[in-house]
Amino acid sequence: MNIMILNGSPKKKSSTSGFLGKVMGSCLINHDVNYFSLRIKNEYPKILQSLKYVDALILAVPLYVDGIPSHVLEFLHQAEIFCKENKCNFSPYVISNNGFIEGVHNKVHLKMYECWCRRTRIIWGGGIGVGGEILRVLSIYFSVAFAVHIIINLVKYILGTLPVFDDWIPLIYDIAVYLFFNIGVIYCIIRLSASVRKLGKTKNRYTRVTVSSFLFVHMADIFMVLTVLFNGKNIFFLLKKDKYIPKK
Numbered sequence: 723m724n725i726m727i728l729n730g731s732p733k734k735k736s737s738t739s740g741f742l743g744k745v746m747g748s749c750l751i752n753h754d755v756n757y758f759s760l761r762i763k764n765e766y767p768k769i770l771q772s773l774k775y776v777d778a779l780i781l782a783v784p785l786y787v788d789g790i791p792s793h794v795l796e797f798l799h800q801a802e803i804f805c806k807e808n809k810c811n812f813s814p815y816v817i818s819n820n821g822f823i824e825g826v827h828n829k830v831h832l833k834m835y836e837c838w839c840r841r842t843r844i845i846w847g848g849g850i851g852v853g854g855e856i857l858r859v860l861s862i863y864f865s866v867a868f869a870v871h872i873i874i875n876l877v878k879y880i881l882g883t884l885p886v887f888d889d890w891i892p893l894i895y896d897i898a899v900y901l902f903f904n905i906g907v908i909y910c911i912i913r914l915s916a917s918v919r920k921l922g923k924t925k926n927r928y929t930r931v932t933v934s935s936f937l938f939v940h941m942a943d944i945f946m947v948l949t950v951l952f953n954g955k956n957i958f959f960l961l962k963k964d965k966y967i968p969k970k
């Protein structure tokens with residue numbers, strides 16, 4: 723089966739949509755999965771051409787102002803015309819993710835893609851709404867933690883101490899915590915991938931990172947501060963003045 727996974731995030735790297743698309747792709751490894759991005763508009767014609775040969779289309783996309791990001795909307799306009807003209811026949815699925823913790827915020831967003839399907843005369847397959855962007859941050863943190871545990875045991879081995887079971891307990895603990903945080907997302911993605919494999923229809927599902935909302939707010943605050951610091955390279959960018967001076 724030919725499956726296209728489209729990343730609808732405008733981010734160049736480290737997008738949650740890209741991450742969720744990859745998780746979905748790893749559940750479909752026995753199929754021919756191809757990844758594309760909607761970041762560059764010049765690539766839309768190439769993506770549209772590929773749609774002719776696709777059995778299932780999975781769009782992983784962020785929620786922007788409770789709706790479809792404008793560049794994705796532009797793509798959908800073009801895709802509607804293209805699909806009608808070329809009688810495309812694929813099953814579309816959407817993985818929508820948002821910043822607020824509740825996945826149900828994506829409900830109307832998913833409905834919009836369902837409406838697009840009706841207009842394009844394509845049968846809507848179903849979707850999932852994932853709340854709490856922190857998921858991606860957890861993945862970065864845990865991959866570093868996993869690597870550190872493995873390196874520590876490797877160094878021990880090189881120095882002549884054979885790691886015993888107890889040495890692996892911190893790694894097992896971190897994997898268990900990571901799976902706990904992601905359990906809802908993993909479940910929804912596995913259920914959606916089962917529908918994709920059958921090219922069938924499924925009900926929309928909403929999930930979120932397994933953290934209480936009270937804790938999430940503080941984790942999100944720390945994440946935002948770190949993002950600003952690292953994206954701005956140093957703290958002085960927070961206080962940068964604009965060079966433009968308005969004329970009197």
Ligand SMILES: Cc1cc2nc3c(=O)[nH]c(=O)nc-3n(C[C@H](O)[C@H](O)[C@H](O)COP(=O)(O)O)c2cc1C
Binds near residue numbers: 731737783785
């Ligand atoms: C312009 C803009 C609008 C957004 N609007 C919403 C929103 O209405 N509700 C929400 O929960 N998150 C909103 N967000 C947060 C994104 O949905 C969130 O950061 C998402 O995880 C980004 O996904 P990506 O990394 O795949 O781009 C918005 C972000 C941006 C940049």
